[in-house]
Amino acid sequence: MTTERSRRSTRRTTMTEVARVAEVSPSTVSLFLRSPDSVSARKRGRIQHAIDSLRYVPNRMAGSLAAASTNVIGVIVPSLVNSFFADTVSALQDHLMAEGYQILIGHTDYDLSREEELVRTFLSWSPSGIVLTGLGHSRGTRQMLEASDIPVVEMWETGPHPIDMMVGFSHADVGRSQARHLVDRGCRNIAFIGARLGQDARAAQRAQGYRDVLQAHSGLAAPDIVDAPAQTSSAGAVAFGELAARRPDLDGVVFSNDILALGALMEARRQNLPVPEQIKMIGFGGVDFTSDLVTGLSTIAPPRRLIGERAAELIIASIRGQEFERYVTVASETFHRQTSAGSDEANPSEGPKVSSQSSAPRL
Numbered sequence: 001m002t003t004e005r006s007r008r009s010t011r012r013t014t015m016t017e018v019a020r021v022a023e024v025s026p027s028t029v030s031l032f033l034r035s036p037d038s039v040s041a042r043k044r045g046r047i048q049h050a051i052d053s054l055r056y057v058p059n060r061m062a063g064s065l066a067a068a069s070t071n072v073i074g075v076i077v078p079s080l081v082n083s084f085f086a087d088t089v090s091a092l093q094d095h096l097m098a099e100g101y102q103i104l105i106g107h108t109d110y111d112l113s114r115e116e117e118l119v120r121t122f123l124s125w126s127p128s129g130i131v132l133t134g135l136g137h138s139r140g141t142r143q144m145l146e147a148s149d150i151p152v153v154e155m156w157e158t159g160p161h162p163i164d165m166m167v168g169f170s171h172a173d174v175g176r177s178q179a180r181h182l183v184d185r186g187c188r189n190i191a192f193i194g195a196r197l198g199q200d201a202r203a204a205q206r207a208q209g210y211r212d213v214l215q216a217h218s219g220l221a222a223p224d225i226v227d228a229p230a231q232t233s234s235a236g237a238v239a240f241g242e243l244a245a246r247r248p249d250l251d252g253v254v255f256s257n258d259i260l261a262l263g264a265l266m267e268a269r270r271q272n273l274p275v276p277e278q279i280k281m282i283g284f285g286g287v288d289f290t291s292d293l294v295t296g297l298s299t300i301a302p303p304r305r306l307i308g309e310r311a312a313e314l315i316i317a318s319i320r321g322q323e324f325e326r327y328v329t330v331a332s333e334t335f336h337r338q339t340s341a342g343s344d345e346a347n348p349s350e351g352p353k354v355s356s357q358s359s360a361p362r363l
Contacts, residue, residue: 013056021050033058055143057123071101073315074122074130076115078200080107082231083287084257084304085133088155091308092131099316101128110199112138119144129315135159135166136201151318153311156302157202158329165318167310167328171202174300175209177334178254178282181298183217185342187252187280190214191224193239193264194256195231203256206284210254221249228260236263244273251279252340258283258290258299265295265339281339296338303330 019026024043032039032047039047050056073096077085093103104127106118116138122130123144129151132141135158145152145163152164157171175192182190192211197204211223226243228235236259244250244267255261261283268275275281283290286301310328317324 013054018050018056022046057120070126072127073101073103074127075103076106076118077133078108078110087304088308091305092312095309095312116141131311151315153314155307155311165314165326169332171205172209175206176213179210179213181282182252182280189221189249190252192254193226193260195228197227206256233259233263236260237267240264240267253281255283258285258287275339276341298337298340300332300334302332306330
């Protein structure tokens with residue numbers, strides 16, 4: 001607990017230093033920043049190399065009458081079309097706007113180098129804070145943010161060594177809960193279908209949680225992890241179809257998200273593979289179509305809006321120097337529905353929470 005964040009002392013790299021390393025004049029660096037094509041290719045390469053090596057962030061507010069920081073909060077998410085993050089950003093915006101702040105949004109498409117460029121750009125506009133998704137970042141991103149004097153919140157994940165503040169939950173615990181859910185309902189040959197696991201670190205953590213459960217239980221088939229090329233329902237349908245063809249003993253599938261599960265459920269129905277009688281399924285996300293009235297998909301639902309609300313509260317509390325808890329754990333809920341119902345669960349109901357811990361800043 002802290003009453004006021006201790007800030008790291010920082011010295012902004014100057015344009016003159018960039019010019020010295022690049023062996024050009026400061027005016028050439030300035031021209032490059034305003035209009036790169038106006039500088040020769042040879043000099044552009046040297047200037048860009050100097051900017052990267054010095055971690056230079058141009059101050060676009062320099063010389064203006066603006067205060068040291070603006071009323072803008074930078075928010076970076078992996079995707080703007082994924083409803084998980086859309087709900088979080090919406091809640092984050094609502095709470096920050098009520099306090100007089102606006103958000104500047106960027107998306108990375110799960111590309112850490114793109115995240116680094118967005119952070120560099122956002123910092124150049126002197127934001128009052130930055131919100132990132134997850135704890136995994138490039139070295140350059142961490143260096144820039146650790147050297148900054150603004151609040152930083154990493155959301156949608158918890159773990160060791162946050163940059164500053166964090167709000168989220170354990171994705172490995174989610175994967176373990178998904179796998180145990182199917183094991184408890186008699187499944188013994190359980191596979192995992194994810195997408196872009198090499199880029200989506202949180203989905204990879206859920207896959208590891210699934211693997212942990214299968215490796216810890218005797219009498220279960222070895223872990224079988226399928227990595228689809230896209231997080232779409234069509235990719236889920238293809239991945240499930242191929243999995244069912246090579247695994248006739250398959251009786252349970254854990255999905256890294258509900259979108260993949262939706263495609264698999266449609267493909268199972270197309271192939272006349274009865275769900276849940278032959279194959280049980282559980283997703284992750286708790287999106288609207290998973291309800292009993294639509295697909296009846298069992299799922300684990302993270303508190304998408306609550307994450308945004310808590311992130312906004314952390315930013316505001318930090319800016320104001322108020323007393324607050326820097327690390328916030330929120331709870332996800334397991335919904336037991338038709339796709340994983342056992343023979344004795346004619347009317348499956350909402351199940352236990354993955355985590356019961358939740359704390360918020362004391363404003």
